[in-house]
Each structure stands twice: as structure tokens, then as C-alpha cells.
Amino acid sequence: MTRHRGRGIASINYPIGMNLGGDPSQALVHSNPSGKFTVALSSIDLGQGMKSVTRQICAETLGVPVEDVYVDTADSDTGPHCMGSFASRGTHRVGNAVMAAAREARGVMMEAAAEELEVNAADLETDGRGNIHVKGAPHRSISTKDVAIAAQFKQGKTISGRGIFLVPLSNVDPETGEMSPATCYAHACMVAEVEVDDETGEVAMVRMDSAYELGRALNPRLVEQQLVGGAWMGVSHALYETPEPYYPDPSHGPRDFVEYLMPGPGDICPHDIAVLERPAPDGPFGAKGPGEMCANPVLPAVANAIFNAVGVRIDDLPITPEKVLRAIKAQGGARPQARR
Amino acid sequence: MLELRKDIFADERDDNLKEIGKPTQRQDMLGHVTGTSPYFNDHMLQGMLHLKVVRSTHSHARLRRIDTSEAERAQGVRRIIRGADVPVNLNTLLSLINFGKDDEPSLAVDKVRYKGEPIVAIVADSEREAFEAIAKVKIDYEPLATVFDVEDALKPGAPVVNEVYPRNTFTYHETYDRQQLRFGDADRALATADHVLEQRYQMSPIEHAPTETNGSIAAPDTNGRYIVYTSTQALFFSVDTCAKILDVPSNTFHFIGGTVGGGFGGKVDTLTEPLCILGAMLTGRPVRYVFGREEEMQYGPPRGAERIYIKDGVMRDGRIVARNIRAYFDSGAYTRLSSYAAVKCAAHLPGPYTIPNVHGDVYCVFTNRTPATAMRGFGVTAMDFAIECQMDKLAHLVGMDPMEFRILNAYRDGDMKAHRREAKNTALIECVQVAAEKAKWPIREEFRRMSSRKDGGGARAAIPATPPESHAPVAAPSQQRTTYDRAPVATREPPPPPPPPSSPTPPRPNAPSHGATRFSSVFGTRRR
Numbered sequence: 001m002t003r004h005r006g007r008g009i010a011s012i013n014y015p016i017g018m019n020l021g022g023d024p025s026q027a028l029v030h031s032n033p034s035g036k037f038t039v040a041l042s043s044i045d046l047g048q049g050m051k052s053v054t055r056q057i058c059a060e061t062l063g064v065p066v067e068d069v070y071v072d073t074a075d076s077d078t079g080p081h082c083m084g085s086f087a088s089r090g091t092h093r094v095g096n097a098v099m100a101a102a103r104e105a106r107g108v109m110m111e112a113a114a115e116e117l118e119v120n121a122a123d124l125e126t127d128g129r130g131n132i133h134v135k136g137a138p139h140r141s142i143s144t145k146d147v148a149i150a151a152q153f154k155q156g157k158t159i160s161g162r163g164i165f166l167v168p169l170s171n172v173d174p175e176t177g178e179m180s181p182a183t184c185y186a187h188a189c190m191v192a193e194v195e196v197d198d199e200t201g202e203v204a205m206v207r208m209d210s211a212y213e214l215g216r217a218l219n220p221r222l223v224e225q226q227l228v229g230g231a232w233m234g235v236s237h238a239l240y241e242t243p244e245p246y247y248p249d250p251s252h253g254p255r256d257f258v259e260y261l262m263p264g265p266g267d268i269c270p271h272d273i274a275v276l277e278r279p280a281p282d283g284p285f286g287a288k289g290p291g292e293m294c295a296n297p298v299l300p301a302v303a304n305a306i307f308n309a310v311g312v313r314i315d316d317l318p319i320t321p322e323k324v325l326r327a328i329k330a331q332g333g334a335r336p337q338a339r340r
Numbered sequence: 341m342l343e344l345r346k347d348i349f350a351d352e353r354d355d356n357l358k359e360i361g362k363p364t365q366r367q368d369m370l371g372h373v374t375g376t377s378p379y380f381n382d383h384m385l386q387g388m389l390h391l392k393v394v395r396s397t398h399s400h401a402r403l404r405r406i407d408t409s410e411a412e413r414a415q416g417v418r419r420i421i422r423g424a425d426v427p428v429n430l431n432t433l434l435s436l437i438n439f440g441k442d443d444e445p446s447l448a449v450d451k452v453r454y455k456g457e458p459i460v461a462i463v464a465d466s467e468r469e470a471f472e473a474i475a476k477v478k479i480d481y482e483p484l485a486t487v488f489d490v491e492d493a494l495k496p497g498a499p500v501v502n503e504v505y506p507r508n509t510f511t512y513h514e515t516y517d518r519q520q521l522r523f524g525d526a527d528r529a530l531a532t533a534d535h536v537l538e539q540r541y542q543m544s545p546i547e548h549a550p551t552e553t554n555g556s557i558a559a560p561d562t563n564g565r566y567i568v569y570t571s572t573q574a575l576f577f578s579v580d581t582c583a584k585i586l587d588v589p590s591n592t593f594h595f596i597g598g599t600v601g602g603g604f605g606g607k608v609d610t611l612t613e614p615l616c617i618l619g620a621m622l623t624g625r626p627v628r629y630v631f632g633r634e635e636e637m638q639y640g641p642p643r644g645a646e647r648i649y650i651k652d653g654v655m656r657d658g659r660i661v662a663r664n665i666r667a668y669f670d671s672g673a674y675t676r677l678s679s680y681a682a683v684k685c686a687a688h689l690p691g692p693y694t695i696p697n698v699h700g701d702v703y704c705v706f707t708n709r710t711p712a713t714a715m716r717g718f719g720v721t722a723m724d725f726a727i728e729c730q731m732d733k734l735a736h737l738v739g740m741d742p743m744e745f746r747i748l749n750a751y752r753d754g755d756m757k758a759h760r761r762e763a764k765n766t767a768l769i770e771c772v773q774v775a776a777e778k779a780k781w782p783i784r785e786e787f788r789r790m791s792s793r794k795d796g797g798g799a800r801a802a803i804p805a806t807p808p809e810s811h812a813p814v815a816a817p818s819q820q821r822t823t824y825d826r827a828p829v830a831t832r833e834p835p836p837p838p839p840p841p842s843s844p845t846p847p848r849p850n851a852p853s854h855g856a857t858r859f860s861s862v863f864g865t866r867r868r
């Protein structure tokens with residue numbers, strides 16, 4: 001028995017958002033009389049951090065601390081329309097809608113502050129800590145709380161904003177496929193190292209090194225959880241999972257997590273990630289979206305690493321020990337390729 | 341470990357923001373780690389009933405008779421729901437954006453098209469009583485011939501899975517059985533390429549495997565409205581789908597969701613909400629309908645399987661000159677969202693590379709299996725698997741380092757993409773360079789110096805001459821089929837034998853070849 005190591009790579013891009021029927025999302029932002037803001041959405045937080053990333057976008061745009069913003073989602077009576085949380089559209093589409101709403105609310109807030117400070121709104125700036133002051137004269141300052149109170153009870157202004165972001169419908173040419181499927185693309189490259197046992201056909205992950213380009217990492221920890229989790233979903237797709245193990249024969253489908261295989265804690269390997277930021281011209285603060293694409297380069301990188309290790313190509317997923325072993329036997333034993 | 345490479349593209353970015361870019365703890369973290377975040381299933385309402393469905397035990401069968409009389413008398417049963425009780429018992433998800441024809445009932449009426457298709461819903465006092473009543477429903481099936489393989493489904497005489505699409509393919513632009521992509525003259529370029537490599541790839545179906553299975557709770561509210569707690573990934577998509585199926589104005593519903601225990605694409609289909617609300621309408625009581633794990637795994641929609649054929653022409657110096665791709669998306673018995681995935685896939689061809697001649701045909705095919713739906717990377721994941729395995733084989737074939745091979749062929753700013761839009765804001769080359777650096781994978785200096793922002797456009801910005809095709813529109817089926825396939829089929833097909841073990845074909849040696857090399861692992865593939 002020999003264990004052979006090999007490395008494989010894959011590089012990919014991924015479209016942000018959907019391209020069918022038009023792709024809109026809306027957001028509403030308003031302040032209560034204490035200068036605390038609520039973002040109303042109908043978008044869904046699937047655990048990816050929708051609420052958190054829109055909260056940061058809103059706070060940044062308003063110029064207030066993140067603690068002063070709360071995101072409320074998803075209630076069809078209070079949240080305005082959103083297509084949904086899919087197609088890597090959340091950060092880009094909903095983020096843009098929140099930015100637009102926050103910009104409008106900020107405009108009212110600055111007007112109200114200008115009236116209180118008896119200056120021109122254009123001469124004011126926010127300090128990001130809950131105050132608005134005259135540019136170059138920080139002592140001429142008012143808190144956002146006092147502005148909100150004045151707007152509500154004295155000036156009769158509503159510090160609120162509406163935002164929508166729409167990527168219009170792109171027609172698809174039936175003959176040539178000409179279309180505008182997306183406005184920006186994320187990118188990635190993955191290097192996977194595996195160890196293949198030529199007696200059992202088992203494949204173990206040794207390590208992963210990757211580079212992901214995401215426009216801008218709005219919250220690096222949320223990005224990290226997506227990229228780490230997504231890579232493991234990719235490994236699982238490559239080596240373990242399917243509800244139809246004999247596809248296209250539908251028989252013997254698993255019914256629970258005893259029968260449906262996925263990697264466990266003992267199968268985890270180190271994953272070293274670099275994040276590149278090339279801002280998307282139409283992204284909120286340049287952001288694209290890390291959600292879906294992070295799993296994609298892993299599947300082929302693992303398949304290519306297996307070839308590098310033992311010289312067999314498995315083109316049918318998942319790459320089970322049975323398939324690897326049969327292929328090794330068919331070629332008369334492992335044929336390790338040049339070490340990389 | 342995550343490292344932010346702020347040094348790359350630094351001139352395109354301000355890094356002076358206050359909240360953006362900070363690793364702020366998520367707003368809902370405290371609720372999640374203390375178990376107090378409310379999910380749909382945390383709403384235990386007074387008098388709540390439980391809904392379960394009777395699922396087909398056949399993959400394709402005519403329903404001769406459905407006898408629920410014994411089930412109706414079973415203990416705890418409050419209501420039996422049949423297809424006739426569903427106000428609009430035919431829908432397709434993307435009808436909301438006017439894409440595709442209604443092709444799927446909420447409860448099957450005269451025919452079932454996949455094993456596990458819902459036929460009858462039972463609302464009972466407890467889940468156990470609902471399950472016990474399910475066992476008392478008697479259904480007389482007349483099995484029909486089945487088709488499980490996407491290419492078999494396209495053969496003449498194949499059983500018709502879904503009569504709305506009698507050719508077993510989704511209809512694009514009201515005429516076409518596929519989404520095409522045509523850019524340049526791939527056939528001609530293949531004829532002059534130094535090497536041609538044709539390969540077949542098969543993506544398996546995948547289960548989303550969310551921690552929280554699909555489900556919803558619907559309850560009568562005041563003023564004739566219904567409140568619905570839901571795990572949906574797309575709130576208004578679900579609201580509008582329910583309004584259509586139940587034939588009421590959308591503001592009849594107050595949907596509450598937003599905190600979901602994992603979706604990955606498997607919670608867009610609005611599978612539980614319509615029957616759940618209908619149950620509440622018919623009983624006047626709160627109704628809960630949640631998938632069990634087996635339902636989620638086998639009858640909840642998976643990522644669909646895809647079969648992909650790629651034929652590439654590559655020159656000795658490593659330039660890819662042509663890429664021809666034929667892909668079959670296994671949609672299962674109904675469309676759901678696979679029709680859209682095929683369009684997205686066509687736009688993705690030929691991957692993030694500048695290839696002057698690209699020919700793509702992407703089919704959305706109906707088979708007698710659980711309908712597939714969206715999943716993370718929808719329309720792209722399987723294609724990336726195929727393309728990137730192919731890229732590795734091509735690099736091997738021409739004797740190039742696989743990293744350098746990708747950098748050489750990578751798309752750059754200003755290049756024309758195959759869907760006829762200019763590439764902008766690209767960063768593939770930089771990703772490969774940084775990954776190589778991280779993995780200590782040596783690449784040559786000239787490849788380290790290349791950039792997405794240099795040497796693109798120019799001749800690479802041109803749309804090449806694309807030969808017109810005589811395209812015969814899809815003929816109407818010779819046999820008019822209405823409610824179900826009336827082809828004379830009496831017995832169920834025996835299940836096909838397990839697939840033979842894959843026989844990988846070693847790629848061509850690296851030695852420089854002279855003249856054209858023709859290499860194909862794909863024999864007898866159906867030419868279009």
C-alpha cells in the first residue's frame with residue numbers, strides 16, 4: 001500500500017446576481033427620535049450575514065456608528081420587495097438598495113443638522129461616532145440624537161430614505177446567446193493537495209491554498225466564514241455527496257446523515273486564503289459577493305490533484321474510493337505524475 | 341487563515357472607510373449562540389394542526405383511483421386535501437417573471453411523474469396521526485414507462501415525462517429546445533487546431549442538506565388574513581407564488597421569515613407554504629407543514645445532475661482556439677428553476693478565458709426524478725468542474741504548467757466575451773498568481789508579470805465572424821398528447837443496470853506532436 005500526494009489547481013469566475021426578468025431589491029431606512037436607525041428589508045439571512053453586512057453598509061453611508069443601526073428582515077408587511085437571497089445577489093443588490101436609502105436619509109439628517117447649527121448642509125460632515133460638525137470646525141457640532149429630536153418634534157422632518165437597485169431585464173438572443181448576464185464578476189484560484197491511497201482508493205485532503213477576488217471584503221470575518229465553509233462544501237461535492245449514488249439509476253438513495261456522506265471534523269485540512277479586492281464599479285463600496293463561487297474551484301482542483309497523485313482522471317462526481325480504485329486497477333497501478 | 345492582499349489593485353480603491361472592512365460581530369450572533377433567534381418552527385400556536393402528504397411510490401404512473409375513505413375516518417384527521425381542492429393546481433415558479441409554462445401541480449391529479457410526488461395532503465391533530473392516516477390512503481397506480489437518463493429522454497419514442505413539454509426539453513424563445521451560444525466558427529477552428537480533445541463529464545445530484553428542513557406554519561389572522569412563518573429564501577417570491585396557487589390577493593398574507601437555518605438554494609421553491617395555508621383556510625386552525633429529513637433528502641429538490649461534453653482545439657503554444665460545449669441539465673419531472681440555470685450556464689461559457697471560437701448548446705431536460713432546483717453556484721458549478729478538469733488535461737497535452745496555461749488563456753480587461761459583452765474589472769490572472777505564491781508553486785517570471793489590466797482588448801475585442809445556421813424550428817410533436825401520455829405502456833421498465841465503472845483514458849503524452857492530433861474519449865455521441 002502506498003499513499004501518493006498530488007496537487008491540482010482550478011481557476012474560475014462567477015457572475016453576481018441573476019439576469020432573468022430584471023433583478024430588483026428595495027430598502028427603507030428611518031430614524032427614531034433618538035437617532036437610532038432601522039433598515040426594513042424583506043431579504044433573508046440564511047446564516048450568511050445579510051443583516052450584518054447591510055447594517056455596516058447603512059452605518060457607513062449615514063456616517064453613524066454601526067451600533068446605531070438595526071436591520072429588520074423579513075416581514076412582508078413592513079419590508080419592501082426583494083427578489084430573494086440567491087444568485088450571490090444579496091450583498092450587491094440589497095447592499096446597493098440600502099446605500100441608496102441611507103443616502104436619502106442622510107440628506108434629510110444633514111439638512112436638519114444644518115438648520116440647528118445655522119449653517120449650509122454642504123459644510124457639514126459626520127464623524128462616524130454619532131456627531132455632525134462643521135468641516136474644519138469640530139467644536140461646532142451636534143449629535144445625531146439631537147438632530148433626530150429636532151427633526152421629529154421641531155422641524156417636522158422625517159429622517160428616512162427609500163432605495164431601490166434594479167438590474168434591468170437582459171434579453172437573450174436565441175441564436176447567438178448574446179446577453180448581459182451580470183454587471184460584475186468575482187474570481188478565484190484554488191490549489192488543492194490530496195493524498196490518495198492506492199490500495200483503498202481513498203482520498204484525503206492535505207491542504208488548500210486559495211486566492212479569491214471579491215470586489216471588497218465588507219466584513220472580512222463574514223467573508224472568511226463563507227470561503228472556509230464554501231470550500232468544504234466543494235470538497236464534499238467532489239468526494240462524498242449525492243442523493244443518487246448510482247445516477248442515473250435513482251435507486252439506493254440515502255435518507256439521513258448516516259447514509260448521506262459528508263466530511264467530518266477528522267477530514268478537515270488547513271486552508272490558507274488570500275482575498276483580493278478589485279472594486280466593482282457598481283458594487284456597494286465596490287463589493288461583489290463571495291457566497292456561491294467559493295465552492296466552485298474546489299471540485300476540479302481536487303480532481304486534478306488526484307490525477308497528479310495517481311494518474312487517473314475521474315470525470316464523474318462524486319469521486320468515491322470505488323471509482324478511484326477501479327481506475328487505478330484499470331491502468332495497472334498508480335502512476336504518480338511530476339511533483340508540483 | 342485569511343489574508344487581505346491590500347497591495348493588489350490598491351490604486352482602484354480608497355481604504356479610508358469607518359465601518360466597511362471591519363470584522364464587526366454579526367447583529368444576530370447573541371441570539372444564535374444562546375438559542376433564542378426565532379426560526380419559523382419556533383412558533384408553537386394554540387390548536388395547531390399538522391400536515392403531511394401522501395407521496396407517490398412510483399416514478400411514473402397514471403393514477404387510476406385515489407381512495408381516502410378510510411383515512412378520513414382515522415383518528416385525529418381533520419381534513420383531507422386533494423388536487424381538486426387547490427384553487428390553481430398548476431404552476432411554474434418563474435411564471436412570476438413570465439418565463440416558462442405552468443407545468444407542476446401542488447397535488448398530482450391524473451398522473452405522477454416522479455417517485456415522491458405529493459398526491460394527497462392530510463391535516464391531523466398530530467404528526468403521528470397524519471402519518472397513520474397516510475398509511476390508510478389507497479392509490480391504484482398504472483405504471484408507465486420511465487426515463488431517467490437525460491440523453492435517453494431526448495431520443496425519439498422516449499416516454500413523455502411532462503405533457504406541457506412533450507419533447508422532454510424546456511422550450512426557449514418559444515421555439516428552441518436549448519439555449520444556444522454562437523461566437524466565431526468553432527468547427528473551422530477545430531479543424532485547424534494542433535490538438536483536439538473531447539471529453540465527457542458528469543455532475544451528480546447534490547442535496548442542500550440544510551440544518552433546518554423546509555417548512556412553514558400558517559395561521560388564520562384577523563380580518564381574513566393569514567400569517568405565515570416560513571423558511572423561504574425569497575419572501576415575496578413565496579408570497580406571490582401562494583397568491584397565485586390559492587387565487588387570492590397577495591396582501592391576504594403576512595409572511596414572516598428572515599432567519600433561516602441554511603438554504604443553499606433549496607428554499608426558493610415554496611414547497612410547503614401553499615398547502616400549509618390551504619390547510620389553515622380549510623380548517624380555520626393554524627397548520628404546520630415541515631419536511632422530515634428523508635423528505636428533504638429524497639423529495640425536496642436537489643442540485644440537478646448535469647452531463648457535459650467539451651471539445652476543445654488547442655495549439656502547440658498553449659492557446660485555445662475553439663471550445664464546443666454541449667450540456668444537459670437534468671431538471672427532473674418539472675421545470676422549477678433549471679430553465680434559468682441553462683441560460684446562466686450559456687452566458688458562463690467558455691469559462692474565464694478568451695477563446696476566439698465558442699459553440700454552446702445547453703439543454704434543460706425532463707426525466708422521471710425529483711425536480712431539481714437552484715443550488716449554490718447554480719448553472720455554473722458543474723460547468724466549472726468540467727471546464728477546469730478539461731483545462732488540466734489540455735495543459736498536460738501541450739506540456740505546459742497548468743497555472744501558466746490558465747494565465748496564458750485568461751480573459752483580460754477589454755476582451756470580448758462569448759456572450760458579446762466586453763470583459764471589465766477582471767482579476768483571474770491575479771488570483772492565479774497569488775494562489776501560486778501562497779502554494780509555493782513556481783511559475784515563470786513572464787507569467788508573474790502578466791496582468792488583467794494589460795494586453796487585453798485590441799484584436800481580442802473583436803466579435804468574430806459567426807456563420808449563420810440553418811435552424812429548423814422544433815416541429816410540433818406528431819402525436820397530440822393532452823393530459824397524460826397515452827402511449828401503450830403496461831409494465832414498468834426494469835431498472836437499468838448499475839453504471840459501468842468509469843474507465844479513465846490517459847491523456848496524450850506530452851511530447852510535441854506534429855500535425856493534428858485527434859483524441860476523443862467520446863464515441864457514439866449524438867451529433868446535433
